Amino acid sequence: MGSAGLSRLHGLFAVYKPPGLKWKHLRDTVELQLLKVCGPAFAHLKVGVGHRLDAQASGVLVLGVGHGCRLLTDMYNAHLTKDYTVRGLLGKATDDFREDGRLVEKTTYDHVTREKLDRILAVIQGSHQKALVMYSNLDLKTQEAYEMAVRGLIRPMNKSPMLITGIRCLYFAPPEFLLEVQCMHETQKELRKLVHEIGLELKTTAVCTQVRRTRDGFFTLDSALLRTQWDLTNIQDAIRAATPQVAAELEKSLSPGLDTKQLPSPGWSWDSQGPSSTLGLERGAGQ
Amino acid sequence: MALSAQQIPRWFNSVKLRSLINAAQLTKRFTRPARTLLHGFSAQPQISSDNCFLQWGFKTYRTSSLWNSSQSTSSSSQENNSAQSSLLPSMNEQSQKTQNISSFDSELFLEELDELPPLSPMQPISEEEAIQIIADPPLPPASFTLRDYVDHSETLQKLVLLGVDLSKIEKHPEAANLLLRLDFEKDIKQMLLFLKDVGIEDNQLGAFLTKNHAIFSEDLENLKTRVAYLHSKNFSKADVAQMVRKAPFLLNFSVERLDNRLGFFQKELELSVKKTRDLVVRLPRLLTGSLEPVKENMKVFNTRLFKVKERHLFLTYLGRAQYDPAKPNYISLDKLVSIPDEIFCEEIAKASVQDFEKFLKTL
Numbered sequence: 024m025g026s027a028g029l030s031r032l033h034g035l036f037a038v039y040k041p042p043g044l045k046w047k048h049l050r051d052t053v054e055l056q057l058l059k060v061c062g063p064a065f066a067h068l069k070v071g072v073g074h075r076l077d078a079q080a081s082g083v084l085v086l087g088v089g090h091g092c093r094l095l096t097d098m099y100n101a102h103l104t105k106d107y108t109v110r111g112l113l114g115k116a117t118d119d120f121r122e123d124g125r126l127v128e129k130t131t132y133d134h135v136t137r138e139k140l141d142r143i144l145a146v147i148q149g150s151h152q153k154a155l156v157m158y159s160n161l162d163l164k165t166q167e168a169y170e171m172a173v174r175g176l177i178r179p180m181n182k183s184p185m186l187i188t189g190i191r192c193l194y195f196a197p198p199e200f201l202l203e204v205q206c207m208h209e210t211q212k213e214l215r216k217l218v219h220e221i222g223l224e225l226k227t228t229a230v231c232t233q234v235r236r237t238r239d240g241f242f243t244l245d246s247a248l249l250r251t252q253w254d255l256t257n258i259q260d261a262i263r264a265a266t267p268q269v270a271a272e273l274e275k276s277l278s279p280g281l282d283t284k285q286l287p288s289p290g291w292s293w294d295s296q297g298p299s300s301t302l303g304l305e306r307g308a309g310q
Numbered sequence: 311m312a313l314s315a316q317q318i319p320r321w322f323n324s325v326k327l328r329s330l331i332n333a334a335q336l337t338k339r340f341t342r343p344a345r346t347l348l349h350g351f352s353a354q355p356q357i358s359s360d361n362c363f364l365q366w367g368f369k370t371y372r373t374s375s376l377w378n379s380s381q382s383t384s385s386s387s388q389e390n391n392s393a394q395s396s397l398l399p400s401m402n403e404q405s406q407k408t409q410n411i412s413s414f415d416s417e418l419f420l421e422e423l424d425e426l427p428p429l430s431p432m433q434p435i436s437e438e439e440a441i442q443i444i445a446d447p448p449l450p451p452a453s454f455t456l457r458d459y460v461d462h463s464e465t466l467q468k469l470v471l472l473g474v475d476l477s478k479i480e481k482h483p484e485a486a487n488l489l490l491r492l493d494f495e496k497d498i499k500q501m502l503l504f505l506k507d508v509g510i511e512d513n514q515l516g517a518f519l520t521k522n523h524a525i526f527s528e529d530l531e532n533l534k535t536r537v538a539y540l541h542s543k544n545f546s547k548a549d550v551a552q553m554v555r556k557a558p559f560l561l562n563f564s565v566e567r568l569d570n571r572l573g574f575f576q577k578e579l580e581l582s583v584k585k586t587r588d589l590v591v592r593l594p595r596l597l598t599g600s601l602e603p604v605k606e607n608m609k610v611f612n613t614r615l616f617k618v619k620e621r622h623l624f625l626t627y628l629g630r631a632q633y634d635p636a637k638p639n640y641i642s643l644d645k646l647v648s649i650p651d652e653i654f655c656e657e658i659a660k661a662s663v664q665d666f667e668k669f670l671k672t673l
Contacts, residue, residue, distance in 0.1 A: 039671050041616060114534055235672075244671050250616075251651065 026138045028255060029057060029065060033089035034262035035269050039249050042081040053086060053253050060255045067097035071095050074239055080211040082236030083247045093270060098240055101276040102180050104188050104207045106208055106238035109231060111218040113198040116228035120215035134225040143224045144190050152189040158183040178207060185209040241268050326561060456480040465494045473516020485523045500530055508537055509551025522558035539565045549591045557594035571597045579611060613647040621646055621654060624669050628659055
C-alpha cells in the first residue's frame, strides 16, 4: 500500500510552517516522513517548495511532490497575490527590523492614534496602486484595461519589486498593532521593513514581531497541514482536495479571455487571475 | 667603632620584612651571637617555619628597635627609613634593600659580636631610644583570617597582586594553611605557568584561583594528563580554555570521571560526538555539577523544544499555565511533555484538539 501510494503521489498541498523552522528543514522532514512509509523502495522523493518563508516567519507554505513540482513553476508564473498578517510593536527600532535585533533607537508613541495609522496605510496603498499599474506594462488606453484598472484587477505578470495590493489595520492597541497585507513579489524581510517605515511615518519607531502568511494563491490556513499531520495519509487527502482548484486556476491563467470572475478568498482580496496575463504581455508604453 | 649593644636588637626589626624561610635561615645564622647577646632570645634552629614566627614575634617584642648603624655611611638613613616603614606591607624593594644592607652589615656584625658585652632586656635605655622602639604585635599562631599573615608571606602577597580574593579562601582553613606553606617560586609558579599554558589569561587567573584554590593540591602531572585527554577527544585548545574558565573545577576531576560524564550525556541525550562536544564546551558545568536534576528531567530534555513551547504557549493563551506546585491547577513539567496530544488537550488544557490546532495556526 505504502509504496504504491507513494509512487502515485503527485500534486500540490500546503503545510503550516511554524516559526523558528527553516523551510529547507521542513522540506526534508516531510520527505523523511513520506519515505518512512516504504523505506527501501524509494531513496529519494521529489519534494519541492513554492514561495519560501524565512526561518522566523510562519504560515502557509505550498509544497509540490512528484509531478506536482512542475505545477509549482506554473503557480509561480501565475503571479498570484499572498495574504499576510503582520504584527508590529511601537517604540523601538532595531537593525534587522525584528524584535530581537540589535536596538538602534527607542522613542515614545503616545501621539500615535488609529486615525493616523489608517491615513498612512491609505497613502501606502495609493502609492503601490500606482506602481502596480506601472509595472504591469499595461496600455491603459484600451477600454478593458481601463475597466480593470478601475476595479483594481491589474497586476504585473513579470518580475517587479514588492507590490502591496491592499493593506489595512485589524487591531490597534499601542504599542501593539496588527496589519493585514495583501502583496506580491514580496520577501518577509521587506514586510518587516514596511513595519519599520510605518513607524517612521508615524514619527516614532516600530519593529515587526510576527510575519504570518495566511494565504498563498488559493491555499489558505484551513487547508494547511500542521506538523502532526505531515504523513502520507493526510498529504494524500490534501493533494486530492487541492487538485481541482489547482487545475482551474492554472487553466485560467493560461487562457486568453478577459475573465473577470473573482476567486473566493477570505476578506476582501481582489486577486483574480486570467485577464491580466494577456494584458501584461502587451508591451505598450505603460501609463 | 664597636657597636653599642643596644643597637644590635634594633637591627632585628629590619628583618621583619623577610619571608618565612629567610627568617628561619637568619635565626640559624645568628644562633651563636643571639645566645650570648640577647638573654631573652633562646634561638632554636630546629623550629618549623610557622612556629618560628610565633617565637620570633614574642622575642622581638622587647628587643626590636631601630638600628642606627654608626659604621654605615649614607645607608644609615636609608636603613632608618626602611626600618621605620617596615610596617607597610609588600614592599619588595624595601625588603630587598634591607636584606642587602642587613646581609652586608651582618658580615661586619659577626666579627664584632664577639667583642660586645651581653645585652640584657633589663638594661635601662634612654627615653629617646624607648620612643624609637617599634614593637609590632606578634603573629598569632592560629587565626581566622589571612590578614595577619599577609604582611609576612610573599606567597599571599603575590596572590593578592594576581587578583585572588583571599577573603573567600580564608573561609576554608585547609586551603588557607596550604597556601601559607607553599613556596611561590617552586610550587605556585609552576601551577600558574601551567594554567597560562591551558589558555587562561593573566587577568582571569585571579578569579579562577579564588574559586578553585584546591587546584594547588593537585599533582601537576595529573593535570597535564587530563588536558591531554581532552585534546585527544578533539577539544581544541580554545575549547579547553573556555571550559576551564567557565567551570574552574573541571581539571580537578580524574580522566575516568570526565570520560564517564561525557559518555553519560552522549548516551542519555542520544547526541552525536560533535554535538556532545558543542554542548560540553558551551556548558562545562554539566561535567562538574550534580547529575540529579538532569536525571530527574531526562524526559524533558529528550522532548523536542517546539513541543514544550507550543504546549506552554497554548496554556498561557488559555490562562492555564500554572507551574507553581503550591497553587491549585498545578501542571507538572512531566505532564507537560510526556502525555500525548489528545489527553493533553482534554485533561490539562480543557480544550478540544481542534482548538489547539487553530491556536497553532496563529503562531
